[in-house]
Amino acid sequence: MLSAGPSLSQEAPSDQDLKVTGQRMPAAEAPRSSTCEVLARDPFLRASGMASRAYLPTRPTRSPDYSAPPQIPEGSPLPELSRTRFAVQSGADDNAPDTFGPSALDGTAAADGAAASLDQNSLASAIAACRNGYIRGGGDIGDGSTGYISANSGASENGVAALAAEARVAAANGRYVQARAFIASRDQTLPMGFALFDQGRYREALGWFRKAAGKLQMREGGDEAALFVGKITLQGLGAQSDPVEGVKWLKKAATAPFNPQNETPMFDPRQPDRNTAVGEAAVILGNVYLNGFGPVARDPQEARKWFDRASDVGHVPGAKKLGDLYAEGIGIPRDMARAVTWYTRAAKLNHPNAQTALADILWTGEEGVAQDRKAALGWYQAAARNGNAAALYALGRAYDLGEGVKPDAELAMGFYKTAALGGSAPAKAAMGTYFYEGKLLAKDDATARKWFEAAAAGNDPDGMFNLAAMLAKGEGGDKDVDKALALLRRAALQGHPNAPLAIAALERQKR
Structure with a gap:
């Protein structure tokens, strides 16, 4: 006899491939100094100097369907560009102060009416320092590591004669940096490339990106x-695409200079695929070598190298x-201990899928990895805080079955519901079971049938089996034995233990 019993199988967490997604960059991209400026508005961070060690903003990746016709026909007039780079100012604010000092923007007044903030706490000065530190072609923020003297400082002009030769070189370097910043801030080649790319005019965009690559230094x-020369050349020109040439350009971008002190990108666990140009190029190279792409041969070792760079x-x-590569043994012997090392690295940086993958391993234990359900629950909870549906389902299952925690049916149902609304197919099957059995609900x-339909649509074998049971008996809707058999066959292919016997039972009924 078929029954829509509770879901007892545990689904492995779904992985998010590091392939570039189809998101498009917004019309305005945040300047490199934006995070630093936001943090600088916090008095404590400003006073401690932590704001100047801010993280670099990231952006969604542009990865359109290159085979689609352009939105604007090729050869049309060039699009109009904003007066400012990416619709934001690129260089330091001409009106912002260049040295630290009291500012009218500091709201606290001293007894004599003057600003009470210390010089280094000046908001305007801190923001200016952020902008100067991230100026196109500039160096680190405020630590003197560049060796440059600001070209508009007294030391670089009025006092040059009194300085040693090293200081004169530093002053000249400072003027060079500001000159590069001037060039970059007025560049139109890169914005034009993006504008044409967004219109689907990839051939025209390629020319502008090539001009920009020849004109701008990496940090400019x-x-x-x-990156975009590489992306377009790799696959954006149809039959004229040249993957080998595209890989060369991607390597140029992926090996661009990187300073972890002020170029470490922000990470948003709810938008994990946001990236920088250097990181995106490395990810694309990893995927190219992992799978092979046209004349570029598959090379798992090279793929690992570029994912490591990312x-x-x-x-x-x-x-x-x-x-994932070590856990699945892709191109290398399976090594769960090394997989745990990498998952832990990402999990500590708040990557929800890594937290869930790590928890799955610790929950059962693997070769070379001891079982630790207490640690696993902690990682599931961390991922659940970021809305990870697989982690929420795992927590629901733990409280449902009393594994590693005290059983709590109501708490389990709450986790299942949140996971189901977040897209977890096994959680949808669990919700269907609650409505079918009439427990707690x-x-x-x-x-119940709607929840099982949703679970089956998500390829969950328990959802398929339970929906088939209801279809075979006409529960919750019309009876449909043929559809029930089709669902049972799908569930059997996914290893559902009861599906083969159920198929035999239904086939006997049809005779």
Whole structure:
């Protein structure tokens, strides 16, 4: 007899491939100094100097369907560009102060009416320092590591004669940096390349990106230019694409200079695929070599090298991907201990899928990895805080079955519901079971059937089996034995233990 019993199988967490997604960059991209400026508005961070060690903003990746016709026909007039780079100012604010000092923006007044903030706490000065530190072609923020003297400082002009030769060189270097910043801030080649790319005019965009790559240094936007020359050449020109040449350009972008002190990208666990030009180029190279691409041969060792580079330049999913390679034995012997090392690295940086993958291993234990359910629950909870549906389902299952925790049916149902709404197919099957059995919730076969349909649509074998059971008996809707058999066959292919016997039973009924 078929029954819509509770879901007892545990689904392995789904992985997010590090392939470039189809998201498009917004019309305005945040300047490199934006995070530093936001943090500088916090008085404590400003006073401690922590704001100047801010993380670099990231952006969604541009990865359109290159085979689609352009939105604007090729050969049309060039699009109009904003007066400012990416619709934001690129260099330091001409009106911002160049040295630290009291500012009217500091709201606290001393007894004599003057600003009470110390010089280094000046908001305006701190923001100016952020902008100067991230100026196109500039160096680190405020630590003197560049060896440059600001070209508009007294030391670089009025006092040059009194300085040693090394100081004169530093002053000249400072003027060079500001000159490069001037050139970059007025560059139109890179914005034009992006504008044409967004219109689907890839051949025309390629020319502008090549100009930008020849004009701009890496930290001035040359990294983005090299990345997009590589992306378009790799696959954006149809039959005229040249993957070998594309890989050369991607390597230029992926090996651009990187300073972890002020170029480590921000990481948002709810938008894990956001990236920088350097990180995106490394991820694309990893995927190219992992699978092979046209004349570029598959090379798992080279793929690991580029995923490692992505991780090194701060792209947290790069570490997660390396964990996947070791866990699945892709191109290398399976090594769960090394997988755990990489998953832990990403998990500590708040990557939800890495936290869930690590928890799955610790929950059962693997060769070379001891079982530790207490640690596993901690990682599931960390991932659940970021809305990870697989982690929420795992927590629901733990409280449902009393594994590693005290059983709590209501808490389990809450986790299942949140996971189901977040897209977890096994959690949807669990919700269907609640409505089918009438425990904690009023029995409602129609609603149960809808949840099982949703689970089956998500390829969950328990959802398929339970939906087939209801279809075979006409529970919650019309009876449909043929559809029930089709679902049972799909469930059997996925290893559902009861599906083969159920198929035999239904086939006997049809005779």
